[in-house]
Amino acid sequence: MAKYILGIDQSTQGTKALLFDETGMAVCRVDKSHRQIVDERGWVEHDPVEIWNNLLLIVRELLTRARVNSQDIAAVGISNQRETAMAWNRDTGEPVYNAIVWQCARGAAICKRLDKAGFGDMVKNHTGLPLSPYFSAAKLAWIVENVHEAKALMDQDRLAVGTMDSWLVYKLTSGKHHKTDFSNASRTELFNINTLKWDEEICKSFGISLMSLPEVCDSNALYGVTDFDGLLDNPVPIHGVFGDSHAALYGQGCHMPGMIKATYGTGSSVMMNIGDKPISSKNGLVTSLAWSLDGRPEYVLEGNINYTGASITWLKDNVELIEGAGETSDIAQKANPADKTYFVPAFSGLGAPYWDSEATGMFTGITRITGKAELVRAVVDSIAYQISDIAMLMEDESGKTLKALRVDGGPTRNEYLMQLQADILDRPVEVPASEELSAMGAAYSAGISAGIYENKKVFAAVSRTKYVSGMSSEKRDELINGWRKAVKRALVSID
Known part of the structure; x- marks a missing residue:
């Protein structure tokens, strides 16, 4: 019986689902775009619930169009837009705010404040990244500082934060797993690339609780199993998670x-x-x-x-x-x-x-x-x-x-x-x-x-x-x- 791998690419403009056969050839693809929420200040957001619903729609359409029995899906791999970050209620799974897109520079004042306080060199030395609103840390800090529910939940250890891969893993596993991989973690500006752990001092400087961050796993680890909210007859393993550029490097x-x-x-x-x-x-x-x-x-x-x-x-x-x-x-x-x-x-x-x-x-x-x-x-x-x-x-x-x-x-x-x-x-x-x-x-x-x-x-x-x-x-x-x-x-x- 043929076995297929489901590849998901959650990108800036939309989400793609591709089916790969036993030889590694892509045999079917379905895309769906999502709204680009841009205001007069140039702030850019995505609705994470829309992205989740779109994912379920395209996987359903992919299976129908490819005429593949869901029991023939052997595993799932996910790549995602990097640096885009969000926060949600760990208990209910409800986002406390939209995802803030990598293009959005609303965290600039936070970065200037930290730079003035002398954190710039430490951030670069520990994370490999310059102190910049481009990365996830300042976006998450903005949410904690400006969304009252986020700060209240974090104080109660009930807030979950992360990049879009961790949101999808959480949703796909019905809230059982809050995980990310090393490639995505290294683009948050909160991860120490020398110790290979969340950097406690940097997280504290951005006001992010270590308890709110996902578990960092190997990119080919088992992230849990999913039936795509009942679309598949049997749960399948999520066995690959990468930031999109890193996934392309691997795919090359x-x-x-x-x-x-x-x-x-x-x-x-x-x-x-x-x-x-x-x-x-x-x-x-x-x-x-x-x-x-x-x-x-x-x-x-x-x-x-x-x-x-x-x-x-x-x-x-x-x-x-x-x-x-x-x-x-x-x-x-x-x-x-x-x-x-x-x-x-x-x-x-x-x-x-x-x-x-x-x-x-x-x-x-x-x-x-x-x-x-x-x-x-x-x-x-x-x-x-x-x-x-x-x-x-x-x-x-x-x-x-x-x-x-x-x-x-x-x-x-x-x-x-x-x-x-x-x-x-x-x-x-x-x-x-x-x-x-x-x-x-x-x-x-x-x-x-x-x-x-x-x-x-x-x-x-x-x-x-x-x-x-x-x-x-x-x-x-x-x-x-x-x-x-x-x-x-x-x-x-x-x-």
Whole structure:
């Protein structure tokens, strides 16, 4: 009898449920979006009850559409949007407030207060993360400070807090288990990545009770069993939980130190497996747990880029040079090779490795031969340059040789961009056939733990398109030097 693994990806825009067969191939997928609750202050929230109800709806539809008997589901794996955080009544399971989304900076004043009190260095040294409202800690602190019920429940040890994975595990197990994994815990800014425990001093500084936090488990641990509120005939084990970027790293097969992946989306996450010991970056990269599998924790360096796919959206919606992202590859390839236009996408400053929040975006190198195709190409090229900047910085700081870059996300369908990425990085760029790396990573972990998949066999079956550099070293140096000069101009332009 066939056995299937159910992969759930609870992401920022919606929730996906995918069914993977005995070979690890995705055979069916159902999505459902949820509301983005944004007010006039730019605060961003999600309704966690809506997300829970959506999950039940899509799992029901998935089983119907795939015509799979629920008894053939062997295990469940979950990946989730990172840093988004919420709090609920541990006894009733009712949220005390909406989930505060990773994009929401309402905790900025809390972080400023702690920084002024001298906690900044300790937070960075203990958690691997800079003191920032981006992470979960300040969001949870805001809830405790501003929602009366939350503070009252916490004082009675009846408050549960966590990231979206812990909420789903709690609901899926009918309130029996309040758990999270190492990857999600390491993005809360409350977890000590050296001791591998919730950091008592940091939790106290944010006003978060240790009793309210979830139990931290291996990413492939047994999180409990679920029948999806009666949808399945028999309960099945939840055997894999990862933050989405970490799940994608795992799904990409980046299981050895020095292996690296880049996710191309609105922005981009570049992540390198650095092995069993943390490395502290001197250039603004952050250190987190990749995962812990069978009691063996591994770490990552991560760099985030604000504008990659969003630059293409800007080309379409704001300056109207293109009608859709799909046409950028053909347009870029028609650009005049002699044109030396560069685009620096500093719409909201520049991150690693430049770190200038005041830098502004600009085109440079424009001449009389510059036209639409050349401007479009410059915007697409900026994506490859930024990814390369981060990847080479990781190679330098980790001391680990970068052999190839594994990539995922919508822009990886752009053949021009992928070839340029290989040319500029001077490393092979590998694009997997599957686009759902987060759900796949969590599902593969669950399937291996449940005995459905063999580790080496299931990952060996993943097919990839490989792009190899065909550019001369002289041309590569010329292009990279031109990019660095363009960035320098963007930095100097603020004076």
